[in-house]
Amino acid sequence: MSPLSARGLAKSYGDVAVFSGIDLELAPGEIVALLGESGSGKSTLLNCLAGLDEADAGSITLAGRDLRPLDDEARSALRRESLGFIFQAFHLLPHLSVADNVALPLRLLGQRDDGRVAEMLAAVNLAALAARMPRQLSGGQLQRVAIARALVHRPRLVLADEPTGNLDARHATEVLELLRRCTHEAGAACLLVTHSEVAAQAADRRLRLDADGLHAG
Ligand SMILES: Nc1ncnc2c1ncn2[C@@H]1O[C@H](COP(=O)(O)OP(=O)(O)OP(=O)(O)O)[C@@H](O)[C@H]1O
Numbered sequence: 603m604s605p606l607s608a609r610g611l612a613k614s615y616g617d618v619a620v621f622s623g624i625d626l627e628l629a630p631g632e633i634v635a636l637l638g639e640s641g642s643g644k645s646t647l648l649n650c651l652a653g654l655d656e657a658d659a660g661s662i663t664l665a666g667r668d669l670r671p672l673d674d675e676a677r678s679a680l681r682r683e684s685l686g687f688i689f690q691a692f693h694l695l696p697h698l699s700v701a702d703n704v705a706l707p708l709r710l711l712g713q714r715d716d717g718r719v720a721e722m723l724a725a726v727n728l729a730a731l732a733a734r735m736p737r738q739l740s741g742g743q744l745q746r747v748a749i750a751r752a753l754v755h756r757p758r759l760v761l762a763d764e765p766t767g768n769l770d771a772r773h774a775t776e777v778l779e780l781l782r783r784c785t786h787e788a789g790a791a792c793l794l795v796t797h798s799e800v801a802a803q804a805a806d807r808r809l810r811l812d813a814d815g816l817h818a819g
Pocket of ligand 1: 640
């Protein structure tokens, strides 16, 4: 089952077309880098796939289920279960500890922790910092918390918007390696928006978005 399949996606803001005719298929366990010039629509595409924005046309099949016949509630439930999102600005909740931030997707799904949070914190090398608050962490540590949170509920698909944008080269390489390992282990697919050629080279496949659509590149 494909973690993500999209067909004929189109999006405009008013009269301005951002993209159209976008077809995309991800295989389990693969990391795909999404490249493109500033303003080409990468974040908009990611947000449409995540349901944070709505495409004007086309279909999205997430974890084998077509989103079109589902009402808002059913779409949200499917996304909560099947999707992990890593934002450039982390979006951790400041009043929750590191462990509680990582546990959040499980709570929202009504699932018990059963050691999964500790397992994810160990995987991202943050077991010793579980009780800390986000303000007490470095940028690289915050990014690792965000990765643990995105994967804790074993989503089929991880969407990552510039996950290394705030990091220096060494931490960026570490975070990419971690994302790669965790994604492969979980059998999830990952679509990674990036400007960084280094990040793109770490991916299994590269796609480029431009005015003509999405191309291998
Ligand atoms: N809410 C909005 N209303 C109107 N236009 C928008 C909106 N959001 C984005 N745009 C426009 O859509 C186009 C695509 O923006 P988007 O942020 O997706 O590009 P991007 O490829 O992610 O850029 P960057 O690499 O700079 O982050 C841009 O021209 C942008 O100005």
